[in-house]
Amino acid sequence: MTKNWFRFGMAGIFLLSLSLRFWGLDRFNTLVFDEIYFAKFGNNYLTHTPFFNAHPPLSQYIIGIGIWLGSHIPIGQDTINGLTGSLRSPWSYRWLNALTGSFIPLVVAAIAYQLSYRHSFALLAGLFTALDGLFLVESRYALNNIYIVIFGLLGQWFLLLALSKQKQRRLFWLVLSGIAFGASSGTKWNGLWFLLGAYFLWIAAWIIRWLQSFALLVQTKQPRIPLFSYLRPLVSSSTAISSKIQTPLQNLTQLNIFQMLFYLGIIPAVVYSVIWIPHLQLDKRYGFIAVHQQILQFHLRMGGNSNTVHPYCAAWYKWPLMTRPMAYYYQTAQSATDALPVLGPPLPSGAGEVSYDVHAMGNPFLWWFGVAAIVFLVGMLISQVLVPWVRQNRFSLPATLSVDTWIALYLVLNYAANLLPWVKVTRCVFIYHYMCAVVFTFLAIAWLVDQCIRSYYWQFRAIGVTITFAIFVGFIFWMPIYLGLPLSADGYKLRMWFESWV
Numbered sequence: 255m256t257k258n259w260f261r262f263g264m265a266g267i268f269l270l271s272l273s274l275r276f277w278g279l280d281r282f283n284t285l286v287f288d289e290i291y292f293a294k295f296g297n298n299y300l301t302h303t304p305f306f307n308a309h310p311p312l313s314q315y316i317i318g319i320g321i322w323l324g325s326h327i328p329i330g331q332d333t334i335n336g337l338t339g340s341l342r343s344p345w346s347y348r349w350l351n352a353l354t355g356s357f358i359p360l361v362v363a364a365i366a367y368q369l370s371y372r373h374s375f376a377l378l379a380g381l382f383t384a385l386d387g388l389f390l391v392e393s394r395y396a397l398n399n400i401y402i403v404i405f406g407l408l409g410q411w412f413l414l415l416a417l418s419k420q421k422q423r424r425l426f427w428l429v430l431s432g433i434a435f436g437a438s439s440g441t442k443w444n445g446l447w448f449l450l451g452a453y454f455l456w457i458a459a460w461i462i463r464w465l466q467s468f469a470l471l472v473q474t475k476q477p478r479i480p481l482f483s484y485l486r487p488l489v490s491s492s493t494a495i496s497s498k499i500q501t502p503l504q505n506l507t508q509l510n511i512f513q514m515l516f517y518l519g520i521i522p523a524v525v526y527s528v529i530w531i532p533h534l535q536l537d538k539r540y541g542f543i544a545v546h547q548q549i550l551q552f553h554l555r556m557g558g559n560s561n562t563v564h565p566y567c568a569a570w571y572k573w574p575l576m577t578r579p580m581a582y583y584y585q586t587a588q589s590a591t592d593a594l595p596v597l598g599p600p601l602p603s604g605a606g607e608v609s610y611d612v613h614a615m616g617n618p619f620l621w622w623f624g625v626a627a628i629v630f631l632v633g634m635l636i637s638q639v640l641v642p643w644v645r646q647n648r649f650s651l652p653a654t655l656s657v658d659t660w661i662a663l664y665l666v667l668n669y670a671a672n673l674l675p676w677v678k679v680t681r682c683v684f685i686y687h688y689m690c691a692v693v694f695t696f697l698a699i700a701w702l703v704d705q706c707i708r709s710y711y712w713q714f715r716a717i718g719v720t721i722t723f724a725i726f727v728g729f730i731f732w733m734p735i736y737l738g739l740p741l742s743a744d745g746y747k748l749r750m751w752f753e754s755w756v
Contacts, residue, residue: 258375267359269381269694271321274737275352275393279346281738282658283333286612287550287582290337293396296321297338304537308552310526311533312440313398318461320350320396325484340550355393355400358693359383361407366546366697368414368659369501372704379700379723381507382624385729386696387736388616388689391582394737399686401441406448406690412670413452413518417509428517435518437523447690459506462655496609556681557632563682570676573688574695577754579615580685583738586610609746613735614686615755619728623721624695627702630670631662661701667696699725 255263285293296317298305307314321342324330332344338347363380367373383389392399409431416427435452438445530542540548557563568578587608638659655663672691675684699721706718733748734741752755 255373255377257373259478260377264380264753267363267377267384267684268356271356271359271384272353273392274390275356275658276349277347278719278737279331279352279394282583282610283335283344284583285337287397287614287754289347291318292398293321293338293342294498296341296347296396297342298530299536300341302536303339303363304539306537306539306548307533308549309398309442310440310529312437312529313442314400314605315529315532316350316354317347317396317398321633324349334426335526348394351396351400352393358389358393358400358404359405361404361411362696363691365407365411365414366700368411369664370657370701371500374707375700375704378704381698381722382700382725383693385693386617386685386693386724387729387732388614390736391612391614392686392689395582397686398441399689402438402445403689403693405434405441406445407693409438409582410435410452411447414502417505425517428513429521432517432519432521433525439522439527440529444672444687444690445609445674447675448668449518449522450675451515454667454671455503455664456506456509458512458545458667462509500657501660503653503664513551518692528717553681558681560718564684566684567682568680568685570673570683570688573673573692574621575687576616576618576621577752578687579613579755580683581611581756582614584609585610586636587740598614604606607743608740609743610738611735611746612715612730612738612741613755614684615732616685616692617728617732618719618723618751619724620696621692623725624692624699627698628666630702631666631698635662654682658701658705665694665698665701669698739750 264373292314295305295307295311295314297303299315299318299634300322302605321338323347325342328345330349334341334343334345336342341524350751359380361382363376366379367376369375389400389403412427412431412434414664416424416431438448526543530545534542534545537545559567559569562742565576566580567579572578582738587610669691672694703718703721706714706721709715709718732749733739734745741749
């Protein structure tokens with residue numbers, strides 16, 4: 255794939271994402287789902303109204319900026335409501351989220367390219383991200399999960415860029431990475447898991463280097479070297495074992511512990527703290543420590559994952575197979591004379607009951623294929639460790655790991671870092687909490703499809719094309735419940751494959 259074709263492809267993906275997010279953005283002239291909190295909070299900053307916020311305030315700042323800008327732009331002002339506490343148009347409190355969400359496929363593609371320098375992998379990763387329903391729904395309303403994801407992914411991308419640079423240019427990208435990770439956690443606390451994934455990778459890279467060094471010493475029968483000799487590079491700059499760099503991940507051990515703690519520790523903490531200043535100046539009831547205690551108590555009071563707490567509670571193990579998506583908005587019109595909850599032409603005569611449903615549900619085929627790809631990558635990594643051990647009766651690693659092995663390690667560790675912390679969470683959680691983890695399954699299935707399409711065997715190429723086609727068809731089929739388009743009763747039931755989806 256030439257650079258020009260790649261650029262055309264990425265431009266097409268961005269335009270697709272942009273059009274889907276802005277089309278009918280003011281369709282529902284009301285507050286949808288948690289807009290009753292976040293759109294109001296954003297407006298509160300503009301009206302200087304103190305309030306308690308159960309999350310860090312960054313996303314509400316951004317929504318407030320969007321409301322202010324949107325109120326001064328002569329677009330989408332035909333319909334207004336006072337549900338935020340001021341007369342605002344739905345377009346004004348949604349447009350900046352829609353624009354931000356449109357860039358997420360591009361950031362995912364940038365990460366894929368930086369991991370492998372393969373245009374085809376990057377293009378597939380961006381395309382699959384653009385074809386997901388949950389990311390589309392979250393982008394079309396004044397909600398905060400889009401900002402956790404995009405800042406966390408930017409932190410990951412900047413870290414990869416830093417690893418591909420040297421000296422001052424590396425420090426520049428490390429600073430940006432730390433700022434982005436701080437912004438992600440400044441949106442919601444679980445934004446920290448993106449940073450946790452970076453630390454997992456760094457630790458894994460050092461473990462791999464030590465094991466490779468140990469295997470090399472055993473093979474050459476060198477005298478035993480004191481333990482400190484293995485630890486010394488950890489606190490000083492070092493070079494990778496292989497001088498042939500095919501992925502920036504091979505340079506992870508060039509970062510010492512002091513660099514990690516400063517750029518990916520102190521800087522995110524400072525950014526997170528600074529983010530709170532405007533909110534604490536507005537609401538002076540709590541100081542910095544007290545407000546965090548109040549937030550923690552709020553989440554502890556939300557109860558466990560039981561339908562008696564909330565009908566859409568879904569424990570973490572239900573997310574990968576998408577057994578419990580949730581309706582953000584649902585309303586029906588019985589006839590053409592009923593008042594519609596949308597902007598647009600009236601229903602045709604005799605249309606019967608029509609459903610308007612905004613369902614926070616991913617693209618089923620994308621999610622199911624994605625989690626299967628993660629399982630495949632886990633198996634691939636295990637086979638590279640256990641199989642040599644079984645055959646040789648000793649633990650060993652090759653002198654250099656392949657690019658695909660590094661990519662598998664990156665995806666699996668980041669997926670685990672964003673999913674496993676939820677295992678111990680006892681409060682009621684929902685499928686949108688999976689967004690930070692599921693994005694790595696999009697990268698995983700893109701990697702697998704890319705491997706298939708690049709294969710010499712037509713059977714594998716056919717599998718890759720079939721998976722891509724299924725993901726695209728799935729997105730088109732479920733698009734009406736992502737966009738809240740009118741559906742007949744039969745059309746709605748046709749898309750609710752399982753009772754737990756309703």
